[in-house]
Amino acid sequence: MARNRIAIVIADDHAVLRESLTALLQSQPDFQVVGTAANGEEALRLVKQHNPEVLVLDLFMPGADGFEVLRTLERAGSRVASVVLTGSESQNDYVQVVRLGARGLVLKADAPQKLFAAIRAVAEGDLAFSDEIAHSVLNAMVSEQPPVPSSMARLSERERQIAYMVARGMRNRDIAADLTISENTVKRHLQSIFSKTGSRDRLELAVLALAEIGKAA
DSSP, rough: TTTSSSSEEEEOOOOHHHHHHHHHHHTSEEEEEEEEEESSHHHHHHHHHHOEEEEEOOOEEEEEEEHHHHHHHHTTOOOOOOOEEOOOHHHHHHHHHTTTTEEEEEEEOHHHHHHHHHHHHHTTTTTTTHHHHHHHHHHHHHTTTOOOOOGGGGGGGGHHHHHHHHHHOOOOHHHHHHTOOHHHHHHHHHHHHHHHEEEEEHHHHHHHHHHHHHHHH
């Protein structure tokens, strides 16, 4: 089996949807579904057993729901990238899954191509939220930020520029093209930015940068 395929675990309590999702994702040459789970406990067991790159996760399942799965994975320091696939329209749910470490969110009403794109994005280390969801979630998180001295002040001009691009949802390749530098140079800048700001990932950096922009406005 080709190892360059993205290994995926699917967790949803509806059998028909699990089977349909499996067939749908397996239709993509770069995807490999390595397990399916009907509840949160099975999802956690399969993630531990198969160590997939991506977990496609329903929020509302019997037993341990999607929120508890995310909470457990974060506590365990799991490297799996979770894409929440949900029918929920609750802003509070969106904010909570982001806080619990989900890397992407796709609505069940969205086209399959959005799910494909989200899986590929999170497998590469990017975030995968629609512009509307990303802006509303980030703004909600920024508004809750306590007024502390900004660590953005420690960044060089180029580092600040890149941080703001991350806050706009740009990927490394897009930042590199926009600034006419290599993608590796962008990655080196980001390592320095994470170190200086104390941000653990792109999401925390985006919240920090948006808070800075809000103060300057």
